[in-house]
Amino acid sequence: MKNSQYLKQYVQMHPDNKMAWYLLGKEYKKNGQEGKANYCFNQAGGVYEAFEQSKVPSDMLREYEEELLRTAREREMRTSRIRRVLLLVSFLLLILMPAAAKAPGDGSMMTAVKPEGQTKTVPAAQSSLDQEKAGDSTADTLLFTAREADGAVSARGLAGLVGSGGGKVPSLTAVLGMQRSGKWLLWKERLPVAYTVEREENGRTTIQSYDSASCACKPPDAGALADRGAKWQRRQEQLATLWSALNSFRAAKGRLPESLGEMTGDFPGNWLAGTTPLMERAFTPLKAEAERKGEKAAQGAAADRNAPGGDSGAAPGDAPSAGNGGAEMPFLSQPLAILVDKQKHRLAVTSGGIIIRSYEVGLGGTRTPEGSFVITDKVVNPNGHDKGEFGSRGMQLSDTNYAIHGTNEPESVGKDESMGCIRMKRNDIEELFDLVPKGTKVQITEGGLLPGVTQGSENPFSLKAAGNQTNPRKQYHWLN
Incomplete structure (x- = not known):
């Protein structure tokens, strides 16, 4: 299953590599996931037909697969190192800055939404929303922002979220995903929740993806967050109209x-x-x-x-x-x-x-x-x-x-x-x-x-x- 994960990451980065799709399909088939395997074989196109109908030495396939896996693992390690460095820098900035100072980051990308009474709980942010349900006045505000839905949580984007909030790190930030069309980002009604970033009291940051395709998981129900995100969007349209009029x-x-x-x-x-x-x-x-x-x-x-x-x-x-x-x-x-x-x-x-x-x-x-x-x-x-x-x-x-x-x-x-x-x-x-x-x-x-x-x-x-x-x-x- 680990090989499947690396190969999946590889084809996401290189969707035109037909051989990678074929090898990923073989991994899924070996694990008994016929539906996913057939989808990959369809993406592989002529490569699937050529290799299934010919006698290709297994050593050749194994060598090619090992090279793809090695490339994917090296990329993941580099990304992980960059992410750790950025998170460390962000945390150090948060620790060292004065409490009343504005935190670094593009403030225009985030707006606070006050807790609004009873809220349906969301598994990924249970503690924060439980506080709001109880009407706890000390609960941190829930923040919303919107960014391009690229199927992944970038280290740079994460550092910006962790470093925002006017000197106070929010306990929960929900990121709504906008699709790209050419040079434009599309602000559609009821944007989906892409992921959340939760900061706990001990300084630990938890990222929960709500995109099953990018996290290779079954994400929790985003219904409550999506409802509040839709309200946030309507607020932003009103503010944009007033701001433009001024x-x-x-x-x-x-x-x-x-x-x-x-x-x-x-x-x-x-x-x-x-x-x-x-x-x-x-x-x-x-x-x-x-x-x-x-x-x-x-x-x-x-x-x-x-x-x-x-x-x-x-x-x-x-x-x-x-x-x-x-x-x-x-x-x-x-x-x-x-x-x-x-x-x-x-x-x-x-x-x-x-x-x-x-x-x-x-x-x-x-x-x-x-x-x-x-x-x-x-x-x-x-x-x-x-x-x-x-x-x-x-x-x-x-x-x-x-x-x-x-x-x-x-x-x-x-x-x-x-x-x-x-x-x-x-x-x-x-x-x-x-x-x-x-x-x-x-x-x-x-x-x-x-x-x-x-x-x-x-x-x-x-x-x-x-x-x-x-x-x-x-x-x-x-x-x-």
Whole structure:
């Protein structure tokens, strides 16, 4: 069985090695695991047929297998040594740093979630969640983060998790797995739990994988963690919308809003389509963080101007840190943006390299312009009704006659039948309207940049509407 484990690791690293698949299948067959053996033989393709139908000396097969096993064992030993060194460095840093100091690591990748009453226990983290069930106020917070689901727990990633938390190592961190598609990571609804990292009082760190393919095990039920992870995702979307609105408001007016109400007024003051209780609580701490970032950017710009050959461009700020003043900072720390792929008939909402939503849209072929735009108007029921050619929502693109809007011809979505505007189905445009604030940047490209998959939600993002967002004083003449 040990040989099977090494060979499995080898084929995971070298999936195109047909001979390795064949040898792994032989190991499974020898151990009576016919189903797994047949799967491996199928992956081996022609190698299986060639070796099964010919008289190949057993010594030749044994020598090849021994070489593969030796390579796999050496790789595992190197990886184990690197992991031990990184863990040791992380633990030393945790021991030596002052209790009040911020721990190293990318704080924007992690957000604290307070215990929420009764919680179904998870075998891999029994002690931590038992404390929460009992309502123990001394229980450590449960942290969530999301990373690429690559089927393995990297030593570098583990060191970052152990070293995060603002000077206090969390007892349990759950890592949600995002799939990669080209250069994008996909933020899908209810991301699966990839693994957890639990730090015990004695300093011991336990890693529990929830991916049976990567751990060669039967992982515990992740139901309770997955439920809480889904709630964490919904919180992050609300925080991302508020964070983007703050940045868009400042870019347009040169200052931050005095209150949340300044961004949720009647048209044209509806930077946000509405609010949630979380957004109302988060406004003050997020505004403070935006002010801190602005001051840092201004200092960087001044330093650049004073430096030989410096220019007047603002220095980029760092991502919001976790636990700043007890505030929950957004995991999706890059401002929301819209990318339209004309070739794929897709509109995606992105934050940095993460796709949060992807919708099918109707376009106008060459009549749909390419380039960079900004959402300048967000209008409910354009031209006074929700069943006309512009549907129930419209978002104008800069100072043009083009817009992203609904349609009374839903069958045209996915085709090039508009006069240049971007058409969306009713449920999609209404979710997009709530998700992205006024001032959001829009990039329309010829295509080939987005995955050709729809990435919506069974529980659409929605806000409690605030203010009158109709505009009866204007008749819109978008090129529908």
